[in-house]
Amino acid sequence: MILRAARPHEPSSKSAADEWATWFWDAFLDGWLKDARDGIHGGFFDALGGDGKPVADAPKTVLAQARLLFTFSHLALASGDDRFAKAAAETFSFLSCFRQPSGLYRRAVARDGGATGEAADALARSYDQSFVILALSTWWKLAPSEAVEAELESCWSMIEDHLVDSATGLLLEDDGVADPAAPGAPMRAQNPHMHLYEAALQAHEMTGKPHWLERASGMRASGLAHFFDRDSGTITEFLAPDLSALKGEAGARREVGHQCEWAWLLRREMALGGPPGLAETISALESFALKHGFSRSGPLAGAAFDAVSANGQVMEETFLLWPQTEAIKMQAVRHTVGEAGAGEVARSLLTTMFDRWFSGRPTYVNRLDAAGETIWSEALSRLLYHIVLALTEGARAGLWPGPTRHS
Numbered sequence: 001m002i003l004r005a006a007r008p009h010e011p012s013s014k015s016a017a018d019e020w021a022t023w024f025w026d027a028f029l030d031g032w033l034k035d036a037r038d039g040i041h042g043g044f045f046d047a048l049g050g051d052g053k054p055v056a057d058a059p060k061t062v063l064a065q066a067r068l069l070f071t072f073s074h075l076a077l078a079s080g081d082d083r084f085a086k087a088a089a090e091t092f093s094f095l096s097c098f099r100q101p102s103g104l105y106r107r108a109v110a111r112d113g114g115a116t117g118e119a120a121d122a123l124a125r126s127y128d129q130s131f132v133i134l135a136l137s138t139w140w141k142l143a144p145s146e147a148v149e150a151e152l153e154s155c156w157s158m159i160e161d162h163l164v165d166s167a168t169g170l171l172l173e174d175d176g177v178a179d180p181a182a183p184g185a186p187m188r189a190q191n192p193h194m195h196l197y198e199a200a201l202q203a204h205e206m207t208g209k210p211h212w213l214e215r216a217s218g219m220r221a222s223g224l225a226h227f228f229d230r231d232s233g234t235i236t237e238f239l240a241p242d243l244s245a246l247k248g249e250a251g252a253r254r255e256v257g258h259q260c261e262w263a264w265l266l267r268r269e270m271a272l273g274g275p276p277g278l279a280e281t282i283s284a285l286e287s288f289a290l291k292h293g294f295s296r297s298g299p300l301a302g303a304a305f306d307a308v309s310a311n312g313q314v315m316e317e318t319f320l321l322w323p324q325t326e327a328i329k330m331q332a333v334r335h336t337v338g339e340a341g342a343g344e345v346a347r348s349l350l351t352t353m354f355d356r357w358f359s360g361r362p363t364y365v366n367r368l369d370a371a372g373e374t375i376w377s378e379a380l381s382r383l384l385y386h387i388v389l390a391l392t393e394g395a396r397a398g399l400w401p402g403p404t405r406h407s
Contacts, residue, residue: 017347020354021391021400029075032363033087035379041112043094044051044068044195050377052362059108059116062098062128065091067385069135069200073142079390079403085142089301092139095132100124103158104175105132105261126163126171129155130195137203137212137361145379152203156215159196170197185241193223193260194235198265213272220269224281232310233284235262252309256293257323259285260330262305264393267333276357286330289313294327295319302345306367316373319368321400322382326354331392332397343399350370350394 022403036044044066045054072088075081098105104124110116132155135228140148163172165180171193173186180188200216203209206333226243227236234254237247245251263285266278292312295303304323328349334342356372358364366383367376395402 007399013344013351014346016351017394017400020351021395021402024354024387024391025079025401025403026406028358030083033083035363037087037090038111042339043091043097043113044381044383046143047380048363048379050362050365050374050379052379056111059110059121060094060097060113061108062095063103063107063131063380063383064380065095065098065180066128066131066135067382069095070131070138071385071388073138074392075388075403076142079404080404083406084403086141088139092135093136097111102162102175103154104162105129105155107174117242122178123174124163125174126159126192127189127195129159129163130192130199133196133199134202137199137206138276141206149207152207168226170226180196187238187240187246188226188243189238190223190227190258191237192237193219193227194262194265195398197223199287201265201268201272213274216269216345217274220266228312230284232312233288235259235285236310237399249309249315253307253315254288254310256304256308256322257288257306257320257326259289260323260326261291263289264326264333266330267337281333289327289330295370298370300352300356300368300370302349303356304349317370319356319370320366320376321353321357321366322386324349324357325386328353328390329393332393335399336397344392344400345399346397350390350400353390 005119008145035052036047038045043060043065045056046058046060047055049055069088069091072084072091074083094113097109100106101249102124107125107128108116108121108123115122133152136148136152136155140152163177164291165172165225167181172180173189177185179185197219202220204212205215226239228353229236235258237253237255237258238250240246263282266282270278272275292305292308295301295305300319301309303319304327305314306323307322309315328346331342331346331349335346356368365374365377366380369375394400394403
């Protein structure tokens with residue numbers, strides 16, 4: 001897959017965003033589907049290397065395959081394009097390789113869908129199950145069936161039965177955790193809660209069934225009750241197993257992308273009929289991100305940092321791809337509710353994303369340093385979920401073109 005070179009001129013941010021979005025829909029995705037598809041064993045490779053070739057000998061993760069099933073189903077629904085519907089069907093077929101007798105989905109399988117032999121790959125992580133729900137609900141909307149609807153409900157039930165801490169209602173890291181409060185247990189993470197919240201919102205929107213909105217509300221309330229730091233207006237990434245705050249930098253660290261992502265999700269719940277009282281939390285998260293979360297100068301001016309502290313100090317002056325997409329989504333939704341300048345910021349950041357992470361490369365890269373140099377060249381397939389959602393959210397807001405059916 002050869003991407004176009006950097007533009008030799010400096011168009012307005014609107015025209016640049018339009019150009020890049022059109023290029024992504026019309027050229028990039030065709031090449032990516034060709035390069036990342038595993039035509040021998042099914043599904044898609046988890047990563048393309050810096051040379052644009054698949055990392056073919058690596059295991060396939062349920063995280064990547066579920067995110068891709070969501071992404072292709074989402075694109076097929078948005079565009080009516082059969083190439084995305086076909087890719088979704090292929091991914092759905094391979095997803096069955098991860099399902100265990102318990103009804104939960106294991107972390108990873110070998111390229112051919114068999115067991116890897118690694119104990120860690122046989123675990124079912126709560127984070128991964130959230131994307132199975134996100135994927136199945138969107139696939140169901142594209143290809144409705146009683147079997148998929150039943151599997152969707154089963155997955156939620158298995159999470160409740162096997163992956164919820166009965167003492168706190170919080171999600172367990174995985175089904176191998178016997179005592180979540182023990183000193184050696186995994187840290188409590190906000191991320192699985194945020195994504196299960198997202199998945200339940202999506203299931204409500206796809207199925208129209210109110211119990212999914214109730215489930216989303218419950219997961220949001222639980223996540224915010226434990227991980228929202230009201231003093232700073234931020235989302236805490238991790239807590240100790242006993243739910244106490246972590247000491248030092250570990251406790252102060254805030255991921256800018258997650259501040260944006262939570263704000264986007266809370267606005268989405270409100271749009272779906274959620275409580276208006278969420279506005280205060282949205283305002284706090286957005287204000288913190290906008291004040292502290294973005295580079296003010298240099299080659300990555302305007303881009304979202306990987307991490308800052310709770311008091312706004314830059315902790316990681318590096319730039320992963322995915323936080324840029326979450327910032328774009330946040331700004332696109334702010335634009336739809338009339339926030340002045342949000343649309344222009346979204347267009348500018350989209351242009352920066354393509355110029356820096358995509359332009360002139362065999363495929364996109366994952367992480368840049370403060371000088372704009374690549375420090376992680378792999379193109380992780382699971383990131384397509386982030387990129388496509390940013391583009392379709394911006395298109396829905398009227399900021400650039402959306403995907404269309406190919407003839």
